[in-house]
Amino acid sequence: MQANNGSFTSNGNGTTQDLRAMNGEMGNMSLANKRKKKPARAFHQQWETAVAPPSSTASTPFMPPNALFNGNSNGYGFDSNPPSNGFITPRMDSTSSFQSPAPSRVSSFQTTQLPGLPLFPPQHQPENAIVVPVSGGISLVPAPAPSSELSLVDYRYHTQATFMTPTSDNDPLYPSFYTFQNSIPPTAGTQYLTVDQGTASPNYIRSSMYFVPETESLRAATKLPIALTIRPFAPSQDPVPVVDFRDLGNISGSDPLDFGPPRCRRCRAYVNPSMTFTSVSNFTCNVCQFRGNTVPQEYTSYLDAQGNRADKFVKPELHQGVYDILVPDEYNVGGTGSTNDELHHIFLVDISEPSIRQGLPAVVADSIRTALFAEKEDLQEQTGEDNEPSKKTIKYSIICFDKHIHFYNLSPKLQQTQVNVCTDLDDPFVPFFDGLFADKEESRIQIEDALTNMEQMTNDPTFLPDTESCFAVAIKLASMCLESHGGGKITTLLAGLPSWGPGGLKFKPNNTSGKNADAEKYLFLPNLDYYKALGKELVAQSVGVDLFVVAKTQVDMANVGYLCGVTGGNINRWTNFEIERDARGFHEKFVTSVKNPRGYQGQLKVRCSNGLQVAQYYGTYSNKDIIGDVMDPKVSLLTEDQTFTVLFEYDGKLDTKYDCHFQVALLYTDALGARKVRVINLVLAVAEKLQDVFNMVDEDTVMTTILRDSLSFMGKQSLKEIRESLNNKLVEVYTQYRAMSELGHNITNTMNRTLLFPEGLKHLPIYALAFLKSDALRNGNGITPDTRLAEMFNLMHMPVERLLYNLYPAMVELHSLDDEECTFDDYGFLRLPRFTELSLSKMEQGVYILCDGYRVYVWVDPNANILLVKDLFGENYDSVLQLDPMMNELPVLPTLISEQSHNLIKFFHSKIIGIPGQDTGSSIQLVRPGIDGSEIIFKLRLVEDNISRSLATPSYGDYLTSLHKAIRVNLDSDKASGKIKQSIDNVGNNSESLTQRFALF
Ligand SMILES: [Zn+2]
DSSP: OOOSOGGGSOOOOOOOOOHHHHHHHGGGOOTTSOOOOOOOOHHHHHHHHHOOOOSSOTTSTTSOOHHHHTTSTTOSSOOSSOSSOSOOOOOOOTTSTTSOOOHHHHHHHHHHHSTTOTTSSOTTSOTTOOOOOSSSOOOEEOOOOOOGGGOHHHHHHHHHHHTTSOSSSSOOOOOEEETTTOOSOOOTTOOOEEEOSSSOOTTTEEESBSEEESSHHHHHTTTOOEEEEEOTTOOOSSOOOEEEOSSTTOOTTSOGGGSSSOBOTTTOOBOOTTOEEOSSSEEEOTTTOOOOEEOOGGGOOOBOTTSOBTTTTTOHHHHOSEEEEEOOGGGSTTOTTOOOOOOEEEEEEEOSHHHHHTTHHHHHHHHHHIIIIISOOOHHHHHOTTSOOOOOOOEEEEEEESSSEEEEEOOTTSSSOEEEEEOOSSSOOOOOSTTTSEETTTTHHHHHHHHHHHHHHHHOTTOOOOSSOOHHHHHHHHHHHHHTTTOEEEEEEEOSOOOSSTTOOOOOOSOOTTTOHHHHHHHHSOOOHHHHHHHHHHHHTTEEEEEEEEOSSOOOHHHHHHHHHHHTOOEEEESSOOHHHHHHHHHHHHHHHHHOEEEEEEEEEEEEOTTEEEEEEETSTTOHHHHSSOOOOEEEEEESSOOEEEEEEESSOOOTTSOEEEEEEEEEEETTSOEEEEEEEEEEEEEOSHHHHHHTBOHHHHHHHHHHHHHTTBTTBOHHHHHHHHHHHHHHHHHHHHHHHHTTOOTTOOOOSSOOOOGGGTTHHHHHHHHHTSTTTOOSTTSOHHHHHHHHHHHHHSOHHHHHHHHSOEEEEGGGOOSSTTOBOTTSOBOOOOOOOSSGGGOOSSEEEEEOSSOEEEEEOTTSOHHHHHHHHOTTOSSGGGSOTTOOSOOOOSSHHHHHHHHHHHHIIIIIIOOOOSTTOOOOEEEOTTTOTHHHHHHHTOTTSEETTOSSSOOHHHHHHHHHHHHHHHHHHHHHHOHHHHHHHOTTOOOOOSOOOOSOO
């Protein structure tokens, strides 16, 4: 079958096309015109011709001296014209270990798997057929190569190249993404410049469709969701403008509706660039078309000949897509006359035995010290220049817990910190208030003292820690501490199953997974009333929880993680923590958790044009699944990363005379206590034709929505059902598209026998397949519920680029980098090489850097060229075996490849993983196949391959084959019923033709 053809052998022959050469061709870009793998460099070829280098005995006398290999006599690297990178790629031949597996095994495997096309739907598969072994090697069955047109790495590469190609020879500027003129945004993760034309940049908001169907029946014919994914505090190239409307219209006796920011009287949309001023003081709302709106006297302006206000380009709210509005105190949580506190942040640290044993309190203490005292303060930047100068600063508190709760008094009046212990867990109370929260400068001595105390208890062999911890009560008490400040943030460490006291959890054996939905419900949903009530309280009090779990045992993530899930917090988790290797990664994430709050007391409201309404806010406490009805979500804590996905449904019909308008209004209190509304506007076109809808979809948002919708069913349906639904969803979408084309409704495509994907949805299958193989959904008892749930909670909130790189990681082949690649240009953009497909068959015996959105892995094959290894890790290594498995960073060396690697790792950390600070460094994890245990984790990221010959985790090629056949079967079976045909032909009939789970799309 797809077996063992030439695609498994390495391809060393191709034409070199560096970035600049590519750029010349981008005008007529075609994915078929794929960038070929680079040949070895000239120097390499010379060497190969002269003496075939031994692959693993690189220190033989035949090897030239370093100076020669580094291309100049000055030693390593930074010579302006180095002839080579300073290392040699080992010669690959067809007998390398990267060959395909033995043909007989492959074919026998495939014949058992493929004939009946069990994948769609996959009910023929034995549910527990595969278990990825926890230790030892895992076997990957390399993928038959899918068509290059479907290559995601090419797509990412070409999209990036488009935005890094100077506009013309005379104009060195890169093309920008114009938010009104251009429509479908570049794929998430692309570096590009934007021009805000009054509708928001895709960094802030992306829509699944850029032509919104006029009616539900038109939408239903696509089987695609109408959804927005919103990242209100996305990092942006320009600071977000702040508009002060606190005193606008503040005249006694005036209508309260005219007080504060100008808003539509009917739908309450905020003033925005698409509102039409009909006179100096009257405007028509773009969202609901209400005409009778007025602005206060002081906001009036004359209109120019085109009907635009004369001050349009002076006022950000009249010409920009995204802005912050400072609002009067009527908008405060406490209402008129109330004030808002600055953000209060509690460090809640587990000091029970599992924590002490792993050395964690000291690691946390060190991280807090760095976060508070070593990092530069950029609060002013975050909160906007218009913030009135105030003495307000974020306030911090440190609380520890084991079987009791230990409060550090950080009052600057004390000589040293004092510890008060709360022992009453049934009726807990806050023992003191003065000194509970502290300014980090005023109380620096006391904070340092408390941190030293935590370090001492970690290192004191005579200290006898409690064996258990009362995490739930500790969270409750921390939230009580925050109550009088209007909420805030808790960053907490948990080191084991919190079994003590009220809310104590019991170990849940993981022997029920996959058996039935009830068993999974028990594992995946919070089952303790204490936690359910606590989650509700945290949301009500605007308290957000970031969780760091460092535990070798299960901690019952269903209950514990729920607290993060509903409050918008992150879960960071280590199951095999080695302080030497992992402390650095922990440190980076902890410091980020301290630095990333952008505000709290959030309330999200999304308004849209008549005809649509919000159906679901995924992953928030407003979720229908959590509280039984859809309402505007309260968001305890707002961070740079936080992302919301909102699904829409029709309650009427869109008016094709107008555009379709969306306005996201996020009311929040910033970290220094200013009450603001972040307004994000999006204008989309309305479509009447199915073809237009299909041609203007954004697969990133479609995938994000399908993924979050699927995950919202965890615990309510079995994982097996969720996987089937996901497969069915894909089949549905492509069936509809294929039917549309076959029925002659798509004049832009000619028919052929190959799988026909809409241009904008070509990569949905690889993302969906990766999702099926993710820790959240992958079949097998080997995955603990904690692993599944931590992944699920994070996937619900993370930015789109992180999500997509988590599904399909970026893998960079270091040994074939051009000299220019992985260097920064004048815009600060990194010149990224073409990534390598995630298949073992595409990997050589070299060095790779992979980023999966959580971590960066450095894969070093034991047979990698030793000179590359020396250039990367240091002169003193003679073998890959000598590398320290606990290594957590690459050394800084004066070689080009070292610089390139550091640039790449820094890029991945800041753009994808979300660890922006340069000071915090860049952690990595070393992976040496056949040597390090991390090999298993790495190989699970090779999503184009079949994991462990599993039926449920096919290779990409097999998956496509199955998908293709399932679509065909659908269409053939429709000949009798004609339902699909009807849905396409007559968009008036809202037929349900396939297994339906996605109730709303
Ligand atoms: Zn309105």
